[in-house]
Amino acid sequence: MSQLDETIQSMxxxxxxxxxxxxxxxxxxAVLMVAFMDPKALAxxxxxxxxxxxxxxxxxxxxxxxxxxxxxxVQAIYTDCDKDCVVVEVVQHGAACHDGYRSxxxxxxxxxxxxxxxxxxxxxPGKVYGKGT
Amino acid sequence: MSQLDETIQSMxxxxxxxxxxxxxxxxxxAVLMVAFMDPKALAxxxxxxxxxxxxxxxxxxxxxxxxxxxxxxVQAIYTDCDKDCVVVEVVQHGAACHDGYRSxxxxxxxxxxxxxxxxxxxxxPGKVYGKGT
Numbered sequence: 001m002s003q004l005d006e007t008i009q010s011m012x013x014x015x016x017x018x019x020x021x022x023x024x025x026x027x028x029x030a031v032l033m034v035a036f037m038d039p040k041a042l043a044x045x046x047x048x049x050x051x052x053x054x055x056x057x058x059x060x061x062x063x064x065x066x067x068x069x070x071x072x073x074v075q076a077i078y079t080d081c082d083k084d085c086v087v088v089e090v091v092q093h094g095a096a097c098h099d100g101y102r103s104x105x106x107x108x109x110x111x112x113x114x115x116x117x118x119x120x121x122x123x124x125p126g127k128v129y130g131k132g133t
Numbered sequence: 134m135s136q137l138d139e140t141i142q143s144m145x146x147x148x149x150x151x152x153x154x155x156x157x158x159x160x161x162x163a164v165l166m167v168a169f170m171d172p173k174a175l176a177x178x179x180x181x182x183x184x185x186x187x188x189x190x191x192x193x194x195x196x197x198x199x200x201x202x203x204x205x206x207v208q209a210i211y212t213d214c215d216k217d218c219v220v221v222e223v224v225q226h227g228a229a230c231h232d233g234y235r236s237x238x239x240x241x242x243x244x245x246x247x248x249x250x251x252x253x254x255x256x257x258p259g260k261v262y263g264k265g266t
Contacts, residue, residue: 004246029162034218080237104213113137
């Protein structure tokens with residue numbers, strides 16, 4: 001077994017067999033999105049240098065940008081003390097959020113307890129997506 | 134019902150009733166740790182200005198730093214397009230990781246497929262913790 005196979009097999013999966021993956025912009029360090037990888041998606045991410053995930057809702061693998069073209073080039077992968085989570089630094093092509101924002105985290109909690117949008121849309125989702133992400 | 138109560142109740146919980154919480158350093162934007170909040174932990178985080186979580190393994194609430202003193206002062210809270218995740222920007226006192234590193238993500242994947250430690254320990258866990266985080 002290769003060192004990489006051993007590394008992937010030693011990750012601590014949740015009860016759905018998944019790891020949490022936090023995708024961050026390699027330059028600004030901003031969190032772009034959070035999604036899930038199983039060992040196969042992690043291996044494919046490493047092999048191809050493009051982020052791949054498991055969709056809990058659609059129950060299928062997907063590559064970020066497969067529909068929009070807004071792919072993510074992997075620069076570095078980190079894991080945490082528990083090895084149940086990875087942080088993936090990427091160069092984001094286009095934008096990460098299917099709502100048209102660069103980051104999915106485009107809303108900030110206000111002092112009044114509501115959400116305010118604190119980012120600018122960088123594309124029109126209606127023109128990019130037929131459906132889904 | 135207050136606006137904040139409505140905001141908290143409108144979050145989309147996973148099948149364990151939890152949100153993923155990504156804790157980032159307010160200054161450097163580095164991801165410090167990833168943990169879980171239920172609506173009560175999120176409300177307590179907002180009310181007190183200190184991060185509170187639900188421990189899936191210990192099945193109890195905990196405040197970061199309750200044992201170590203390494204608390205996190207909340208500066209801002211963001212949510213994503215699905216409202217199933219929050220990013221919490223904090224001022225970290227001491228260090229986030231119970232292994233003694235400032236961030237839990239102190240290991241980076243090498244070209245050979247192993248993990249290399251890429252951070253310096255900032256405290257001795259044996260002197261700070263009797264047990265656990």
